[in-house]
Amino acid sequence: MGAGQPNSGGSGEPGPVRLLGDGVAALMAVLRAAGREVIGPTVRDGAIVLRPLKRPDDLPRGWHDRQEAGLYRLDWEDRPTRFAHAAPAQGWKRVLHPPEACVGTAYRGGIASSAEGADAGPDGPCWAAPEASPPLRAFFGVRPCDLAALSVLDGILANPAAGYHDPAYARRRRDTLVVAADCASPAATCFCAGMGTGPGVGDSGFDVALTELVEGDAAVYLARAGSPAGAALLEAVEHRPASDAERAAATDQTVRATKAQTRALPADPRAILARATEHRHWADVAARCLACGTCTLACPTCFCATVEDATSLDGVTAARTRRWSSCFTEAFSYIHGGAVRGTRGARYRQWITHKLSAWYDQFGTSGCVGCGRCVTWCPVGIDITAEVAALSETRPSHRRRGPARRPVDGSATPRRRKDDPPAP
Ligand code: SF4
Ligand code: SF4
Structure with missing residues (x-):
């Protein structure tokens, strides 16, 4: 992702631009024409999940989510909105830090350490080398909370200056272009406003930031660039400077989304x-x-994550796999x-x-x-x-x-009283 030039439209305009026609379809077409795999929200198995998008209709048009503690439901209405949902079921770590990934494969007589980019052992090719060159990708419709989450993960998994560096994560992240979208419909479980991570997209961490507004029967989009790559992307689609009324509508929408949030962490x-x-x-x-x-x-x-080794029955190869852990x-x-x-x-x-x-x-x-x-x-x-x-x-x-109960780490024999809650 590029850096700098926050909050400008294409053509060097100082503020957001209004995309003309179906701006989202145009942006997706430009991204796909540039050879990027576009990944974004879509409906699958009763939830909004992140998947490769082939066409604008793959976006969750008309769908909105109801989320509560322990509850997730999707409802559909004939509305033009594509981003009227809160955080999808999955975060973007699923793409950048996959649930399961081959770290390397050892061969009898030598090791092919694919994490370092090698793809062949001395006795033959590595059959399970992870992607040395991941596909060019664009993350489309990233919620502001998830932009913040990407920043957190970058600081942990792609931060060689601090001594934290996962080469596979860094490779996947490096050329990924991020199209963020303001959140106008927070769920009841959201508390990004209190965390300072939403519901509006901030000033950095994205290449293009979209605001979806509804005008009559249509969804229209304001856009601003957050990097040179984002400015170039906006240059490639038809647009004009956003009017004062459109900017005000975007601001009002974010204010309403902020006020709609009912959950928050206590201070400190x-x-x-x-x-x-x-x-x-x-x-x-x-x-x-x-x-x-x-x-x-x-x-x-x-x-x-945890690391597991598995050896083939003939003893010729051993694969090392990293899996999410908890x-x-x-x-x-x-x-x-x-x-x-x-x-x-x-x-x-x-x-x-x-x-x-x-x-x-x-x-x-x-x-x-x-x-x-x-x-x-x-x-x-x-x-x-x-x-x-x-x-x-x-x-x-x-x-x-009375006498102390078992400490929460379970290190001592519990001594229970009649009114004790069930043991952890
Ligand atoms: S609310 Fe906080 S702790 Fe819970 S899933 Fe989101 S980022 Fe993680
Ligand atoms: S492990 Fe997490 S998700 Fe599962 S019951 Fe406990 S708090 Fe809930």
Whole structure:
């Protein structure tokens, strides 16, 4: 992705431009003609997911989502909008940091380390080399929260200056062009406004930013470039400077989307979590949590992975595969002698404390962008905003009324009282 030139239209106009005709179709045509695989939101299996788009009709025209804690539904109305949805079911990490990827294949007599770009071992070709040159791609219709998530992932997986570098991620990310879209229809689970990541696209992190407006029976699009590549893309489609009324409509739409958000994290979650290491509420969450790991898989910034080796039955090859992992599994914290985090309460505490606190220490930012996916897709509706709010409440300490219960890390024999909640 290019850099600089934020907030200008094509032709060097100082502000956004109005795309003429079907601007979205025109943009997609230019991207595809340039040999780019266009990936964006589309409807599949009752959800809006991210898939390669062949034509503008693949976008979710008329579809809008209802999201609540533990609930996701799609509804259709005869409306011209293509971006009237909140965060899709998947984040873009699925493309850049895939759920499963070959790291390299070892041959008897030598190793082909495809992560370093080699594609042949001394005794033959590597049959499972990952993409040394990934296809040119364009991400289309990226929500503002997901732009923020891309920035977080870039800082972790493509940041050699900080010592963090995943060559495969960096290769996929390097030439990807990003077309973002303002969010006009946040879901009930969204809290990007409070996190400062939406619902309007900011000033950086994209090549082109779109605003979808409805005029009568038609959707129209304002666009601004955020990079030289984005300016060149806008140059290739018909446009004119946006009018003052169109700019005002875009601003009003973002204000309405901001006011529509009802969820938010309490102020200063780091301080709340620092005070809450032994809070009773961990046991309450543990009694509900299934330890399924869905929250970490749905989260656009969770990047943890495990590595598995598999040897062929004839002993000639061994493939090393990286797969997404989750800190909610017991095996995730296994070291010799057992798992460090033996209870669900300990794992939830680890996850939320990492996202909202330790992430700042490690990477200088929040690990949460407020997309709400973990709230929507948790099968039992565990809600990160509500859990932090509960942790901020001062509750009677168990220590005041009797012997200590089992610490949340499960390291001591529990001594239960009659009114104890179920053990984590
Ligand atoms: S923690 Fe939840 S709300 Fe925050 S970025 Fe991850 S999935 Fe989205
Ligand atoms: S918080 Fe919800 S989604 Fe996450 S592991 Fe527990 S039950 Fe699964």
